[in-house]
Amino acid sequence: MQQESSEHIEEKSETKKTVTAKDYKRAEQFLWQNTYDKVLNSVLGQNWSSDVLIYNTRAEEGVKYVMADPESGEKKKAFDHQRVADTLSEKVDKEIDAQSLSLNDVSYSEEENKLSYQMNGQRFETDLSSYKTEKLPELQKTDELLSPDGKKAVYIKDHNLWMRNTETDERTQLTTDGEQYYGYATNNAGWVRNDRPVLLWGPDSEKIATFRHDSRGVGEMYLYNTKVGHSDLERWKYPLPGDSTVFKIERVVVHADEENPKVIDLDMEPDFHRSTISDHIADWGGRFLDNEWSADGSQLFFVSSSRDHKVAQLHAADPETGEVRDVLKEEVDTYFESGYSEESWTVLEETNEVIWFSERDNWGHLYLYDLESGELKHQIAEGDWRVLDLQHVDEENRTVYFTGSNREEGNPYYHYLYKVNLDGSGLSNLTSGNAHHQITWSDNKEYFTDTYSTVDSPPVSIIRNLDGEKVMELEEANVSQLIENGWQAPEPFTVKARDGETDLYGLMYKPTNFDSTKSYPVLNYLYPGPQSGSIRTFGFSASRSDKQSLAELGFIVVEVNAMCTPGRSKSFHDSCYGDMGDNGLPDQIATIKQLADRHSWMDTTRVGIWGHSGGGFASTRAILEHPDFYKVAVSGAGNHDNRNYEADWGEKWHGLLKRKENVDKNELGLYEQGDNYDKQANQLLAENLEGKLLIAHGLMDDNVPPTNTLLMVDALIKADKDFDLMVFPNAGHGFGNSRYFMNMRWDYFVKHLKDVEPPKYNFDDNIR
Helix, strand or coil: CCCCCHHHHHHHHHHHHHHCHHHHHHHHHHHHHHHHHEECCCEEEEEEEEEEEEEEEECECCCCCCEEECCCCCCCCCCCCCHHHHHHHHHHCCCCCCCHCCCCCEECCCCCCCEEECCCEEEEEEEEECCCEECCCCCCCCEECCCCCEEEEEEECCCEEEEEEECCCEEEECCCCCCCCEEEECEEEECCCCCCCCEEEEECCCCEEEEEECCCCEEEEEEECCCCCCCEEEECCCCCCCCCCCEEEEEEECCCCCCCCCEECCCCCCCCCCCCCCCCCCCCCECCCCEEEEECCCEEEEEEEECCCCCCEEEEECCCCCEEEEEEEEEEECCCCCCCCCCEEEECCCCEEEEEEEEEEEEECCEEEEEECEEEEECCCCCEECCCEEEECCCCCCEEEEEEECCCCCCCCCCEEEEEEEECCCCCCCCCCCEEEEEEEEECCCCCEEEEEECEEEEEEEECCCCCCCEEEEECCCCCCHHHHCCCCCEEEEECCCCCEEEEEEEEECCCCCCCCCCEEEEECCCCCCCCCCCCCCCCCCCCCHHHHHHHCEEEEEEECCCCCCCCCHHHHHHHHCHHCCHHHHHHHHHHHHHHCCCCCCCEEEEEEEEEEEHHHHHHHHHHHHCCCCCCCEEECCCHHHCCHHHHHHHHHHCCCCCCCCCCCCCCCCCCCEECCHHHCHHHHHHHHEEEEEEEEECCCCCCCHHHHHHHHHHHHHCCCCCCEEECCCCCCCCCCCCCHHHHHHHHHHHCCCCCCCCCCCCCCCCC
């Protein structure tokens, strides 16, 4: 390595000398707890009631609720805040501040002039003529799913499904043969579980699509808490890659009749616990993914996914007889996904057609199939750009609305709303402006809210019609208070990927007291995916975790969406398939080197890296696999060996576990297993550690079990390596931005990359 000049060393020493409590205080001001309330007039929450929108925003005087009617173009105060606060105060026997109202799930009945909403978990209704407020009965409890007509709620009791009449509170047992590890609608994916049932109500509120969850013989995971006396053991079913037995589901339709409930078994083999867009068969609300009822409830359509996610089969089922018919099948070499964040397939009953999402031409697009024959009619639109999510289908006019990306000039991660005719004609962008667009539809699908922004331009919210024409303006965010507080936006950049050809997009954070004559160490934040990238949005955000805060301590912080992450082409996403240990690290290193070539004030002899969960896995991998480049790493809750993480994750992104042929077990190294997952196991690289490594885990982490980190710790000890370890005895997965660990992370980088002792500093009480 070339010897550095004395001038360069002197410059670097300037940045090393001064990291004070004042710097930490300034850094703290850029955390979200200190920035969120300095963005005024942005749409914070919105609810459509038919074709009327009610939204709330933060104004100078406090929270404000606004009613917007796109038919008339009128925008007005939704209600008298003080009168609502006064009447609510009487109901809850507690003073409610009119300027701090926090109402959720707001709906408005124009006919009755009544407003209904939730506050602190309770539902209320206010008559806006008299401002008389009533507390409404609880329709749906936390662990229930409500029917479309609101008259029934289904829940799990003793592994069976029960139904509650929301008007009389009478209970009906819908299934009777459920048992432990073989129960109905069980919500357990291993990495996430709760008591809410997984199901999809039919449109007539008479039938339920669900399953019997078979976890018999599946291996278990164990955690125990820390307290005085005997610990509490937590145990649950948690399948791992390569297990001979993993979760399966036996699909059923439950007829929710109070007098004569019955269960119809679908006539098919059990499916693997898989969906086309997630590591779970349910969304966070308990909706059964990849299921769709016909409008009259006479047919159920659903997609089965193979264990390795390479085969997706669309079926049609008769809910009365259980007869199942195969409709169409797609098989891919890596993994099939049916959309970006939502399933983007749907059945068009009137014309006996199916809209199907596929990446078969290397880009996500929509295809039209015949529902009866399963034959492809044609691709709906094509090109080197991608459909993200199917949003709405106007069957009468044969028009499809969807979000998409990579088609417009500029950042490929900006989302837009498009429409196209089912025959492929008339493709048009309904959201003009080079920015990231977020869409919320009106109930009648005649209008949509378009909120658009960029990294450095605050959000603007408008209402558009189905032709994309602006119908009315809602809000334009004011960030003057944020800027007065010293805020600055991160700087977008473009570099080339490891192949020297593909463009990568990222953000760079500099200190607000930046001095181009000084030399700064570099910090690399990453989340390798593969289900998402480091940068979740290129839209506006007042705070992005603690990245700007770390920059304030005298660092240049860099994040980039590397190859192997979604949102671009299929080949871009597939770059690391079968090699999760790659983690996009070659792209991270290439990014920092290119930026350093452009900016002399970036010191690539002092590079640190950090991340949490998948980022914890990747940051440890970075310092072990690239010790010549990364000198310091902070790793939180890492899945360091995906053989110790849930089966669906590893088997989708790395492939099914396969033993290598003709391997002599006596010749295997420590922790080596002799299978195709060895290449991604961090502990096998423990002897490579040269720099400073801080690894941390919560001992009650039921997402990434702490055995992942303990494997790494054991290997480092056996390799006689110095490292730092932090365990959080009763913490789960989300300790990454806790006050204690954040302070530890800041101190670790200051001490080991800047070579100075960090100051004693206590965060404000609002930082948790």
